[in-house]
Amino acid sequence: MYDWGLIWQHHGILVNGLLVAFKVSLFALVISVVGGLALAMMRMSRPPVSWIAVAYINIFRGVPALVSVIWVYFGVSLLLGVDFSVFEAGVIALSLLYSAFMAEIFRSALSAIPNGHREAGHALGMRPIRVFFSVILPQAVKIALPNIGSMFIGMLKDTSTFTVIGLLEVVRVTQNLVSQTFQPFVLYTAAAAIYVIAAFLIDLVFRLIEGAYASPPRGAVSRLLRSRRQRRIQSLMAELGS
Amino acid sequence: MSATDRTAPIVELRGIRKSFGELEVLRGIDLEIFAGEHVVIFGPSGSGKSTVLRSINLLEPPTSGSLKVAGVEYGPGVPGEKAGRRGKPLELRRTVGMVFQQFNLFPHLTALDNVALPLRSVRGVRRADAQVRSAEALRRVGLLQRAAHYPQQLSGGQQQRVAIARALALDPKVMLFDEPTSALDPELVGEVLKTMREVAETGMTMVVVTHELSFAREIGDLNVFMEDGVVVDSGPRGFFEETTSPRAREFIMAVR
Ligand SMILES: Nc1ncnc2c1ncn2[C@@H]1O[C@H](COP(=O)(O)OP(=O)(O)OP(=O)(O)O)[C@@H](O)[C@H]1O
Ligand SMILES: [Mg+2]
Numbered sequence: 001m002y003d004w005g006l007i008w009q010h011h012g013i014l015v016n017g018l019l020v021a022f023k024v025s026l027f028a029l030v031i032s033v034v035g036g037l038a039l040a041m042m043r044m045s046r047p048p049v050s051w052i053a054v055a056y057i058n059i060f061r062g063v064p065a066l067v068s069v070i071w072v073y074f075g076v077s078l079l080l081g082v083d084f085s086v087f088e089a090g091v092i093a094l095s096l097l098y099s100a101f102m103a104e105i106f107r108s109a110l111s112a113i114p115n116g117h118r119e120a121g122h123a124l125g126m127r128p129i130r131v132f133f134s135v136i137l138p139q140a141v142k143i144a145l146p147n148i149g150s151m152f153i154g155m156l157k158d159t160s161t162f163t164v165i166g167l168l169e170v171v172r173v174t175q176n177l178v179s180q181t182f183q184p185f186v187l188y189t190a191a192a193a194i195y196v197i198a199a200f201l202i203d204l205v206f207r208l209i210e211g212a213y214a215s216p217p218r219g220a221v222s223r224l225l226r227s228r229r230q231r232r233i234q235s236l237m238a239e240l241g242s
Numbered sequence: 243m244s245a246t247d248r249t250a251p252i253v254e255l256r257g258i259r260k261s262f263g264e265l266e267v268l269r270g271i272d273l274e275i276f277a278g279e280h281v282v283i284f285g286p287s288g289s290g291k292s293t294v295l296r297s298i299n300l301l302e303p304p305t306s307g308s309l310k311v312a313g314v315e316y317g318p319g320v321p322g323e324k325a326g327r328r329g330k331p332l333e334l335r336r337t338v339g340m341v342f343q344q345f346n347l348f349p350h351l352t353a354l355d356n357v358a359l360p361l362r363s364v365r366g367v368r369r370a371d372a373q374v375r376s377a378e379a380l381r382r383v384g385l386l387q388r389a390a391h392y393p394q395q396l397s398g399g400q401q402q403r404v405a406i407a408r409a410l411a412l413d414p415k416v417m418l419f420d421e422p423t424s425a426l427d428p429e430l431v432g433e434v435l436k437t438m439r440e441v442a443e444t445g446m447t448m449v450v451v452t453h454e455l456s457f458a459r460e461i462g463d464l465n466v467f468m469e470d471g472v473v474v475d476s477g478p479r480g481f482f483e484e485t486t487s488p489r490a491r492e493f494i495m496a497v498r
Binding site for chain 1: 299301332335336338339340342344346347348349350351352354359360363364373374377378381386387389390391392393394395405408409412
């Protein structure tokens with residue numbers, strides 16, 4: 001009745017679907033982190049500029065991924081007279097939406113940094129831009145990391161709606177397999193499992209990154225990465241300590 | 243007693259006023275600080291002590307008045323006087339170091355990197371040199387062994403000493419201390435005062451806001467009592483015993 005062997009038989013196709021979804025999400029993650037940070041900074045600056053950011057955030061936070069990708073693929077492409085590939089359309093659609101979410105994440109992370117740190121940087125004679133990039137941002141990123149991780153999982157799941165424009169992500173390849181094998185229960189169970197496992201792995205990776213960014217760093221990987229620096233400090237201490 | 247060069251003040255405040263909206267918190271401050279001098283500023287909470295310190299390095303730009311540091315004008319000017327050329331805040335802050343009540347170490351950096359970051363970005367020192375100089379600065383405050391520690395792994399007293407090392411490493415001409423021991427547990431106050439005493443002995447020009455009046459008696463070449471945004475009375479060594487201002491006497495009695 002249920003042919004669970006189908007999953008193994010077609011695992012290559014299913015995994016490929018995941019890789020496509022993953023690639024779209026990863027591109028969109030990078031773009032929306034940069035875009036979100038820029039929006040957050042606009043949001044925190046003076047009125048005419050902050051209004052633009054507020055408008056953007058409130059509009060794009062509310063648009064579903066499905067609507068966004070259709071709008072980009074069929075609407076914006078027509079308006080601009082460019083043909084986006086389904087892959088490009090997917091990346092753009094996700095980036096537009098998630099920049100808005102990232103902006104809110106970065107805004108709360110940036111405002112969580114005590115003003116004293118900024119003042120200390122300025123009092124030391126550091127340029128404002130240097131204070132931002134060397135003092136404020138690294139701390140804000142640390143605070144934002146867990147939320148960025150959940151956003152990434154959200155993006156991966158949102159790629160499932162891109163089946164409407166024919167992107168060969170998990171749901172699309174599953175549909176194709178179902179139409180050949182008439183085993184929807186088995187195959188959609190597999191699809192669901194793929195998302196769950198992918199989410200689990202993303203969470204794991206973000207936890208590792210968080211550990212590496214912690215002060216002091218946690219975990220074997222980060223200790224390994226820092227061991228050279230630590231040795232350098234040890235030798236300095238030995239040199240000057242005597 | 244320290245050797246002070248009394249030819250020209252290194253810091254000179256004339257008619258410094260500062261308003262936050264409607265509220266005028268500094269109502270005309272005049273202060274001359276000479277190289278090598280140790281100045282103590284004290285007075286009740288809200289009297290404007292921090293604001294005076296913070297106007298010296300332009301963390302709070304004065305609303306009006308003249309601020310001269312090392313001969314360069316940084317203030318908006320005294321009304322009625324012709325405004326001359328003004329120095330840039332960035333330049334000023336490279337001459338004046340500051341230590342805060344809350345330490346304000348950068349929590350994502352080790353003690354060593356807290357000192358090295360400004361050395362690299364302000365003085366343009368290369369990474370390897372910056373590390374050596376930072377280690378030396380930490381040794382000066384007795385914390386070389388804690389170089390690899392992060393702020394949260396250090397006691398409050400140790401954090402404050404790192405903060406002092408961080409400011410000193412940049413070779414400032416003047417050091418500002420805003421209640422450097424007020425956030426510390428009582429048993430940790432001593433080590434920070436000891437470090438400050440050592441800094442004082444090097445002949446560093448220091449402006450210290452503090453409620454530790456016994457320490458103030460010990461280092462204060464010039465003692466300034468503030469209330470309600472004005473200097474009520476000031477004087478040299480012996481001020482705490484000799485002041486004739488009733489308010490200052492009252493305050494000194496109350497703190498003791
Ligand atoms: N950024 C600001 N905005 C508005 N008011 C301020 C600001 N900073 C200080 N003030 C006000 O200015 C006055 C003087 O403050 P200041 O911090 O200089 O006092 P202080 O003498 O250092 O007091 P404390 O002993 O409590 O540190 C206070 O009434 C304070 O509320
Ligand atoms: Mg104060």
